Amino acid sequence: MKRTTLLALLFVLSAGIRAQNATEKGLNAISRQGLEAHLSFLADDLLEGREAGKRGGALAAGYIKAVLSSLGIPPFVDGYFQPFEAYGRDRQKGTNFQVNPDSIAHYKQEPGHRRLSLKNVLGYLEGRNRDEYVILGAHYDHLGTDESLADDRIYNGADDNASGVAAALQIARAFVAAGEQPEQSIIFAFWDAEELGCLGSEYFIAGFESPASIKGYINLDMLGRDGTLPAFPSNKERQEVLPNAFFFLYTEAFAAYPAWLGGEINARRWNITPNARTLSSKARGSDNASFSARNIPVLWFFSGIHPDYHRPADESGKINFDKLTNLTKTVYLSLWKVSNRN
Template identity: 40%
Template sequence: MHKNIFAILFFTFCILSVQAQTPVDKGLQQINKNNAEAVISFLASDELQGREAGTRNGSIAGMYLASCFKEIGLQPLNGAYLHPFAAWQPAGKARSGWESHPDSLPAIQSKGIYRSLPLRNVLGVIPGTRTDEFVVVGAHYDHLGIDELIKGDGIFNGADDNASGVSAVLQIAKAFKASGSKPLRTVIFALWDGEEKGLLGSKYFTATFPQIKNVKSYLNFDMIGRNNNEAKPQHVVFFYTAANKAFEQWLRADVAKYKLRLQPDYRAWDNPVGGSDNGSFAKAGIPILWYHTDGHPDYHQPTDEPSRLNWDKLVEITKAAYLNAWNMANVEQY
């Protein structure tokens, strides 16, 4: 009899514990090392040969990521996960950089023969109750491809740059879905193509998304899986738009509340237009948050392999960023 009472009490306690979980906590529990490894091991595999933008392997990476969005349960943005666009540059020896802004094409065409690069962003959505307000969580998925003139291993696998950031976007999307809660604002999850050739994917999106003025904030990832200093394995740089003090306040509070094993270097930036895809959004007047773990000797080298990642750190950063994204999507005013 006593055993039965104990069992009933224990079962009741378990039910109450589950019921007491907040939606944000339910999502947080979905973020783990296994999920990160699954994504990064594929994207940074030799078989994808560095997933250079505009190549067949870059297209394969995009198709894979679209399938991940579908499996998670994201809605396609405007009916599609894959959003094709093109970049252009004049032909000839003295080539300028690639351009993806639609207004750039007439000027390039006027110079005569030009080159065209087919690219694709990957975009998924969780609709919010406010259909006219958006937040964007993004990272670029392209890298540098392969250099056949290098003796030995010439594949630029890009595990840290930026398969690590892609894994964070996917895990945060999965966490939002697992929360079971509809966000206040619509959340767009974006994986950009062509970043390594000049922020081409994010430039195209900010130039063509019809409701860009209704985007309240953008969260960016670019290289979040390494140690710049092995003596400081919890170091991470947190860039943010200086006018939005709430971004730093959120992170400080969540690091303490959830006991995250991170030591953020908070860097407020008046006009954060450089560095990565955050620049495209900052130029459009959109407040940004950006996680980055600083440079390392394997940056833009064939040695940027999954085996060199700090997996625990990557997971902790992803958890912190998920909490940021939750606030971006749900805090009434900031």
């Protein structure tokens, strides 16, 4: 072997080992305690169900900002907050809030129209390539409170979606601990008003200069329970709730990922089972829709629908934290892979 070839080989090998060490350092920074701390705060009764445009939602946004800042994750926009407004018509005529300028202009003309002041929270990790992005997104809003409920009046949204927010915060921490700049730049996005029709993610992407520079979107919405996928149209088989299973939904560009991910989970003996399904670019359900509608490749991690879905009983005490921990590590590995493609 020529000396130059040998040196080149050694260089490639050492770069490979360095990347591997960095990945493992990141994994070690993800802890069950960290997830519990974030989730139990966000799903506490004091946050009043994190309703978009209300006090609880604003508290959640402030918490996320404080965590990103303390981790040393810089803001993607000044001060981390991306403020926006949504308009809706008179309550008599329907309840749809919109963020697109045409609808807003139209609604503003109508008497009795409604307005919400909202905000996304956006962190940023610059990659070696500053012109290409990968986004990890989780909505932080939930359904608020309902005073007419006879018993528990607070929709805590522990699974939906304090679990996804807690996971994304731990993954941000893991990237800092790994200490290696990714190839593509990463935006850590915490969306407002998903429950009102994916308003935060829609506002973000509609105003984003170059959607084609976004090479992948990873969506986290509900990661902490055991459940089913009943709303999936191609899913005719009887739905059984499998403990520690999760749904791994992917658009075509990520077709090679299920096999890779299954191998990683097996090799690391994480006690979770991926249930991979293709995701149509027209599929709705969560903030994935805002991105797949613009032909951006999407991965969506989802632990399934359960009887407490959109009920006050979606509380911290029911979260399967071992599963959430392993799932968070799985998402971290996936984001690592997606953001290090050449």
